[in-house]
Amino acid sequence: AQSVTQLDSQVPVFEEAPVELRCNYSSSVSVYLFWYVQYPNQGLQLLLKYLSGSTLVKGINGFEAEFNKSQTSFHLRKPSVHISDTAEYFCAVSAATGGFKTIFGAGTRLFVKA
Amino acid sequence: DTGVSQDPRHKITKRGQNVTFRCDPISEHNRLYWYRQTLGQGPEFLTYFQNEAQLEKSRLLSDRFSAERPKGSFSTLEIQRTEQGDSAMYLCASSLSGQGVLKQYFGPGTRLTVT
Numbered sequence: 001a002q003s004v005t006q007l008d009s010q011v012p013v014f015e016e017a018p019v020e021l022r023c024n025y026s027s028s029v030s031v032y033l034f035w036y037v038q039y040p041n042q043g044l045q046l047l048l049k050y051l052s053g054s055t056l057v058k059g060i061n062g063f064e065a066e067f068n069k070s071q072t073s074f075h076l077r078k079p080s081v082h083i084s085d086t087a088e089y090f091c092a093v094s095a096a097t098g099g100f101k102t103i104f105g106a107g108t109r110l111f112v113k114a
Numbered sequence: 115d116t117g118v119s120q121d122p123r124h125k126i127t128k129r130g131q132n133v134t135f136r137c138d139p140i141s142e143h144n145r146l147y148w149y150r151q152t153l154g155q156g157p158e159f160l161t162y163f164q165n166e167a168q169l170e171k172s173r174l175l176s177d178r179f180s181a182e183r184p185k186g187s188f189s190t191l192e193i194q195r196t197e198q199g200d201s202a203m204y205l206c207a208s209s210l211s212g213q214g215v216l217k218q219y220f221g222p223g224t225r226l227t228v229t
Contacts, residue, residue, distance in 0.1 A: 004156075009154075032215065032216065036220075041222065042222055043118070043205065043219075043220035043221050043222045043223060044157070044205070044207075044220040045220070046217070046218070049216065051216070090156045090157070092156070094215040099214070099215055100162055100169065100170055100214065100215065101147070101159040101162065101170065101172075101215070102157075102159065102215050102218065103159070104156030104157045104158070105156050106154065106155050106156050107154075107155070107156050
């Protein structure tokens with residue numbers, strides 16, 4: 001079984017500042033890792049995913065994430081945030097073989113202040 | 115590609131009533147997933163279909179819950195004898211079987227409030 005822990009429930013940050021949203025996972029098998037974003041009254045949108053290979057993954061809207069197998073982490077970063085990045089961010093995991101479901105973390109609310 | 119749609123977007127019901135939600139996936143997608151998201155939590159997997167076959171059900175899906183996908187296109191999720199604990203956002207997602215969880219497209223959700 002897999003599980004995901006998002007270490008911060010809320011992250012306030014000023015516009016144009018860098019941000020890191022932290023995610024740790026546990027699994028006894030190889031996994032795929034994801035970050036999703038949820039804007040108010042909208043469905044989840046995939047930001048980026050890690051399947052294999054390079055541990056630094058680039059996604060949409062200037063976000064990137066780094067897979068660290070030894071620390072079982074998959075932190076999300078953006079060097080300069082905008083007001084429009086205010087949203088809920090979910091880290092998620094799925095078994096790499098035969099996985100049919102995605103396990104989500106509890107979410108991190110990113111609040112970008114002017 | 116018109117995206118995944120869900121109907122209704124909001125539903126308020128009284129405890130004990132039955133409710134049914136509908137999900138229309140992207141037309142060529144043969145996998146369909148249902149998730150439940152309670153306040154302050156991430157989505158939790160409920161069930162998934164490959165075409166019309168329901169291949170997996172979570173323990174979260176009690177006997178009061180039933181999901182169908184009769185023709186392998188749209189799906190319905192019915193909750194019988196609703197309880198206040200059923201209040202949540204119900205999300206539907208779809209994907210191609212070759213991509214599975216790697217490329218799920220989520221609908222906007224149906225928000226259920228049980229009074």
